[in-house]
Amino acid sequence: MNKLRRPGTHFELGALDDIGGCRVIVDSPSQVDQVVLVLKSNLDFKGRNPEKDYIREPQKSGYRSHHLFAVVEDEGARYRVEIQVRTRLEHYWATAVEAMSEIYGHDYKSPPLPKEEESMDAERREFLKAVSALFALREGTSPVPGSEGLVANDVIRRLKSLSCLDQLMIDLRASADSVFQPDAIDDGSGGLFLLEFSRENQNLDVERFAVSELRDALRRYDSLERDIEGFTREKRNCIDGGGAYDNVVLSYAQNPEQLSVAYPNCSANVNLFTDMLKQYGI
Structure with a gap:
């Protein structure tokens, strides 16, 4: 929209x-x-x-x-x-963007609004640019615009100069409180996994389908998406009667552990992102 x-x-x-x-x-x-x-x-x-x-x-x-x-x-x-x-590094970065958007209520995937240019959001966007520049240097790929000619130490100094850095890292680590327990998913085999997440009470419900049941999985996914959009809001409560689901993802994985990488809002990705930054002293 x-x-x-x-x-x-x-x-x-x-x-x-x-x-x-x-x-x-x-x-x-x-x-x-x-x-x-x-x-x-x-x-x-x-x-x-x-x-x-x-x-x-x-x-x-x-x-x-x-x-x-x-x-x-x-x-x-x-x-x-x-x-x-x-x-994976590019994915961890994108996961952090998703997490920050949820934490601060701004869409950091989209260009900033004019009123954001002089706010804390401008510094948070600078944080994302600098971390991406670090990851690009690590992977030996093209520099992020604005970081041409810089080495890792230059980018790290830029990161550490941001007044939002300490609180931002605290918020990211807090958002990574685990809600995902792959060991609880049946016998550990792979297939199609439908993940339904409630931000309100941090519930994650997982349904598994065989690959041969793709159409059934897609129909179920479509039904949940419609529920989230408000077609049948009264039906989209978690099993325990808690908060309504507000995010649903259909993923293929060879085993449940892979879902911690495939699922973009899963805490494991944010942990990996912050752990990577620890290697740079951040």
Whole structure:
């Protein structure tokens, strides 16, 4: 909805590149390139601008990932699907953006509003840019705009000069209180996992489907998404009668432990992000 309403754009719903989306997380930039080549040889893509490489050309915000825009046909309809291919470090950074957006009530994925330029939010955005610059240096990829020619120590000094740093790290670590316990999921085998999360009471409910039950999983996912959007609000309570679910994700994983990486709001990713920063003395 925000994209459709964005000033200066003329999007139509069917023209959005990410009306559908999925993500591949790998260990290194070279593996990103390998996955991209495989996908390009096996899928159909939109005619103009079929990809955006935000690893070789990072965004000003610090966002880094390689996007491909596939075209998928199903039952006579054509859909655009955005495929994000990124490294674990890039994913940890994106997870921190999600966490900060929830903590402070601002959408740090979107460009700042004019009133934010002189607020604490400007410093938080600078924090994200600087950390992304550190990660880019670590991976040996293109510098984030504004960090050209800098070495790690330069970026670390920039980070430590931010007045918001100490409180921000405290808030991130507090947000990582674990709500995710993969050991509680049956026998530890893989499949499709439907994760339903309530921010209000920090409940996470998990349903597992076999890969052969993909359509059932998608129907259940669609039903929960509709509930969240308010179609049947009275039905979307947690099992114990607590707060309503406000986030749902359908993920494939070879085992429950992988969900701690696949699920973007899971505390494990924020912990990994803050642990990585400890290595730089932050």
